[in-house]
């Protein structure tokens with residue numbers, strides 16, 4: 001396993017492999033959006049929300065217990081995400097998709113920044129924060145979040161007595177089946193998986209790189225800090241995704 005301290009020089013073996021790669025799968029986590037100003041999931045909750053643990057807010061129980069508080073936490077996050085822009089790491093992945101023979105981007109992020117940067121094939125394992133779905137049927141209600149949403153969850157048009165809730169996966173909930181199946185299929189077929197910005201602790205996303213390695217894919221992990229994925233990666237590139245990803249793509253073009 002090659003460990004790179006300084007991302008300015010990338011291992012030649014990695015560049016040679018990527019130039020011949022036939023199917024590149026990318027898995028991203030909150031770290032890829034960190035440089036856009038979106039706090040990572042395990043960053044301390046800020047200010048007003050610092051007294052709550054994410055599990056209390058991003059869970060069906062939390063929503064059941066206090067729908068208005070959970071709704072307003074998401075309003076606060078949606079406001080923040082409405083103001084942020086993709087960073088160089090997002091744009092590099094959009095470019096990598098264009099120059100790859102076969103490519104799929106699977107993200108744990110719910111901020112829509114990959115799509116905003118031009119990525120076309122994006123699998124959102126944990127949903128999308130700007131989407132609202134019905135509390136009963138899970139059907140989509142709106143994909144665009146409108147700033148003047150009321151201070152409490154509006155009623156759902158899909159079912160009597162149901163409300164709108166953010167279209168994201170909450171703690172204890174299952175992942176969207178279609179998204180998970182797409183990710184699992186890609187894991188069995190890719191010859192390379194590039195992991196960027198994830199702590200590799202939340203399943204099943206955290207196991208995707210391991211399963212890819214099991215079938216012979218080369219694993220690349222990009223993260224300023226080591227994670228369980230770094231330990232079995234073929235290449236661990238210590239650095240910020242907004243620095244490393246553009247360098248990786250530049251070396252291929």
Ligand code: OAD
Nearest residue numbers: 029030031034040041042108197198199202223225240241
């Ligand atoms: P975490 O907050 O757990 O981890 C963020 C990772 O990004 C950490 O390993 C950081 O070291 C790394 N990081 C920070 N800045 C970075 C940068 N500039 N470039 C690259 N990496 C950087 O976020 P996730 O791993 O995405 O699930 O969390 C996975 C899931 O846990 C989330 O999707 C969420 C949460 O439960 C749901 O909401 C269902």
